[in-house]
Amino acid sequence: MPSAPLKNIRVLDLSRVFAMPFAGANLADLGAEVIKIDTCQAQFMDTTRTITGPFPDNQPGELWWEQGGTFQNLNRGKRSLTLDLRSDEAKAILKDLVRVSDVVLENFTPRVMARFGLDFKSLRAEKPDLIMVSNTGYGHSGPWSNFGAMASALEPTHGTGAFMGYMEAGPDGRLTEGQVPNKMGNSYSDFLASWTALGALMAALLRRARTGEGQWIDLAMYQTGTSVIGTGLLDFTFNGRRTLRIGNRHPVWSPHGVYPCQGHDQWAAIAVRNQDDWLALCQTMGNPMLAADARFADPIDRRQHQEELDEIIAAWTSVRTSYQVTTLLQEAGVPAGAVLTAKQVLTDPQHLERGYFETVHNPPEVGLRPKGYVGRGWKFSKSEASIKGPAPQLGEANDYVLGEILGIEPARLLALAADWTIGNTPEGGKAPGSVPLDEQVELGSITAYDTNYLAELPQV
Numbered sequence: 062m063p064s065a066p067l068k069n070i071r072v073l074d075l076s077r078v079f080a081m082p083f084a085g086a087n088l089a090d091l092g093a094e095v096i097k098i099d100t101c102q103a104q105f106m107d108t109t110r111t112i113t114g115p116f117p118d119n120q121p122g123e124l125w126w127e128q129g130g131t132f133q134n135l136n137r138g139k140r141s142l143t144l145d146l147r148s149d150e151a152k153a154i155l156k157d158l159v160r161v162s163d164v165v166l167e168n169f170t171p172r173v174m175a176r177f178g179l180d181f182k183s184l185r186a187e188k189p190d191l192i193m194v195s196n197t198g199y200g201h202s203g204p205w206s207n208f209g210a211m212a213s214a215l216e217p218t219h220g221t222g223a224f225m226g227y228m229e230a231g232p233d234g235r236l237t238e239g240q241v242p243n244k245m246g247n248s249y250s251d252f253l254a255s256w257t258a259l260g261a262l263m264a265a266l267l268r269r270a271r272t273g274e275g276q277w278i279d280l281a282m283y284q285t286g287t288s289v290i291g292t293g294l295l296d297f298t299f300n301g302r303r304t305l306r307i308g309n310r311h312p313v314w315s316p317h318g319v320y321p322c323q324g325h326d327q328w329a330a331i332a333v334r335n336q337d338d339w340l341a342l343c344q345t346m347g348n349p350m351l352a353a354d355a356r357f358a359d360p361i362d363r364r365q366h367q368e369e370l371d372e373i374i375a376a377w378t379s380v381r382t383s384y385q386v387t388t389l390l391q392e393a394g395v396p397a398g399a400v401l402t403a404k405q406v407l408t409d410p411q412h413l414e415r416g417y418f419e420t421v422h423n424p425p426e427v428g429l430r431p432k433g434y435v436g437r438g439w440k441f442s443k444s445e446a447s448i449k450g451p452a453p454q455l456g457e458a459n460d461y462v463l464g465e466i467l468g469i470e471p472a473r474l475l476a477l478a479a480d481w482t483i484g485n486t487p488e489g490g491k492a493p494g495s496v497p498l499d500e501q502v503e504l505g506s507i508t509a510y511d512t513n514y515l516a517e518l519p520q521v
Contacts, residue, residue: 065092103490
């Protein structure tokens with residue numbers, strides 16, 4: 062990747078699970094050499110390697126620790142060095158590696174890195190211009206700093222949970238504000254932390270290029286979450302009002318929501334911002350006289366009668382596909398979008414035209430078919446960014462990192478392997494169990510599954 066923006070930048074990725082591993086994957090896409098610090102002790106391995114899945118055909122294979130889809134996506138393009146950091150020798154090796162690296166990523170609670178002697182103060186002594194990203198739930202200061210955190214548990218603390226909720230039937234049978242807070246989605250806080258880390262890291266690299274100085278990035282995930290609820294915070298600051306939990310509706314615009322379309326679980330989102338949008342919607346539905354209905358004369362009237370209005374719109378959308386609804390309304394200037402299922406996302410013509418999914422080939426022994434991995438939502442006009450390869454097999458870079466980069470003698474490498482300080486297979490542990498797909502449907506873990514999905518996916 063001769064024109065990759067981060068060529069010659071070496072990143073040590075000590076992180077686990079989602080937010081920082083995904084940041085590291087994006088750094089690899091940008092040309093950085095990202096070395097994932099793995100371990101061959103099964104009880105300490107990244108859970109996305111060992112239990113998360115999803116696994117091909119819902120069955121962990123013989124090399125189950127190499128096959129998890131989540132691990133593959135979050136660690137594509139990286140190298141893997143296994144170290145048992147309970148060993149003083151392993152910690153010394155890591156510090157040697159820090160001396161010839163540029164960036165360290167980690168996402169442990171503050172006490173963990175300090176206990177291992179791998180906190181920023183200790184590592185800066187090895188590499189004065191080091192840039193280190195420490196991603197924690199609540200930051201390295203304050204009364205909650207040592208609390209553990211997961212994305213789903215962070216949403217209540219960063220405020221978004223209180224803003225999210227489905228509408229419920231009120232005493233009169235009409236829909237009213239929901240009473241129960243909800244999650245935003247699947248680990249949304251992780252994505253926010255990942256993107257925030259990338260922005261902060263780029264700024265730190267630019268500053269280092271100007272001044273020669275490294276720095277520590279203390280990233281608190283719950284604060285990155287609070288940053289997305291600015292409107293609600295301002296409304297309370299200025300007006301003392303709490304934002305309503307109104308699901309897909311809007312506090313002012315109407316109609317605003319998702320409407321059923323032709324086919325099973327097919328929907329289209331429609332957002333009418335102003336009178337022009339409203340008139341265009343009525344015209345597109347072939348019902349221009351609807352605009353003259355007194356119940357729907359202005360946004361306030363429409364919002365007060367949105368249940369009646371939703372029935373009218375749903376009658377029009379339900380005999381059309383979500384793509385047809387979207388195209389017709391977009392051509393009329395009305396904001397609309399198809400609510401895509403996972404299968405539709407993978408076959409979406411817009412994604413395919415822009416080359417969003419990039420084909421990744423694994424070594425044959427891993428037992429994974431070539432697959433399209435998610436890329437990036439942007440393209441460079443002058444620089445290269447692409448997925449460099451699959452996620453690394455466990456310990457595949459042990460010889461490269463320890464032998465070539467650090468110059469450790471072969472005899473010492475053999476000794477490290479003999480006591481499991483390094484390795485390329487799990488010590489202990491076993492393949493996770495799998496729940497049959499029919500049982501997953503029955504349990505409510507999934508809504509349905511498609512036995513013929515390969516035939517309809519783009520060929521790679």
